Amino acid sequence: MTKHPTRTRRAQALREMLENDIATGRYPAGSRLDEVTLANRFEVSRTPIREALIELSVAGLVEIRPRRGSFVRDIGIARLIEMFEVMADLEASCGRLAARRITSVELARLKAAHEACNEAQRGGDPDAYFRANQTFHETIYAASHNGFLAEQALHLQNRLKVYRRLQLRVPNRVSNSLAEHDQIVGAIAAGDAAAAAEAMRQHVLIQGERFNDFVASVAAHRQETSAEQINAAE
Incomplete structure (x- = not known):
């Protein structure tokens, strides 16, 4: 099923904002990125947050750990x-x-x-x-x-x-x-x-x-x- 373009753009915008937050140190290496907290912060549902985190995971900036959540990846x-x-x-x-x-x-x-x-x-x-x-x-x-x-x-x-x-x-x-x-x-x-x-x-x-x-x-x-x-x- 094709993603709705508006939802895709929203997830993209969220990904860019989270990426910038990681880059500027708001979320340093090892930080847990809680979906509920982020959804409340950006006033959106958890779905675009989850999609943004998946994109950040593909980019290598975030690690998604089963049953534990998403964390900012630490690179030596x-x-x-x-x-x-x-x-x-x-x-x-x-x-x-x-x-x-x-x-x-x-x-x-x-x-x-x-x-x-x-x-x-x-x-x-x-x-x-x-x-x-x-x-x-x-x-x-x-x-x-x-x-x-x-x-x-x-x-x-x-x-x-x-x-x-x-x-x-x-x-x-x-x-x-x-x-x-x-x-x-x-x-x-x-x-x-x-x-x-x-x-x-x-x-x-x-x-x-x-x-x-x-x-x-x-x-x-x-x-x-x-x-x-x-x-x-x-």
């Missing part, structure tokens, strides 16, 4: 680094193919997304930057004109969304990210597949000082959310 640092390594290779492949296959319309969209990132950075709006950055990357996925590759890249991007947002908290990361975007756009516009692939790989890969900064950012985030939970309980 070592596992995260492995996931970013795979993400770097997927995005490198997207960049390489995009440099060979991008259309003029897609290139205009890519440049517009890059400019939106610049505007968000100038305005000091990290949430706007995060959204524009997502559009930037997804435009490159689409420009690869390889549907399977784009699906895999988007799936892993969604799994890492919480932690990619955390990366932007690291000092100077946004300005460095913009400089890397310049290199990526230039390589793709020039049709330089090798340069585009390497620029995308280095943009995503966590290594050297970026590794240390990332680990520190994740640790600080977890400490903050733990402290908030303790304060709320007192």
Whole structure:
């Protein structure tokens, strides 16, 4: 039976709000996502909440445990680094193919997304930057004109969304990210597949000082959310 489009949109909107709550630490790793509590909070029935949680489970952000409920998944640092390594290779492949296959319309969209990132950075709006950055990357996925590759890249991007947002908290990361975007756009516009692939790989890969900064950012985030939970309980 086909889902009603209104209900599907409602579940999608709820999924995005819960995803953002996980990303910003409202629901830290290990938190139980109670359907009744969430239904009361969003003033909806439990059905769209349940559908949203299932979608988050498919994305790897939530673990649904039989007879126990849904919990925010905790991913260890070592596992995260492995996931970013795979993400770097997927995005490198997207960049390489995009440099060979991008259309003029897609290139205009890519440049517009890059400019939106610049505007968000100038305005000091990290949430706007995060959204524009997502559009930037997804435009490159689409420009690869390889549907399977784009699906895999988007799936892993969604799994890492919480932690990619955390990366932007690291000092100077946004300005460095913009400089890397310049290199990526230039390589793709020039049709330089090798340069585009390497620029995308280095943009995503966590290594050297970026590794240390990332680990520190994740640790600080977890400490903050733990402290908030303790304060709320007192």
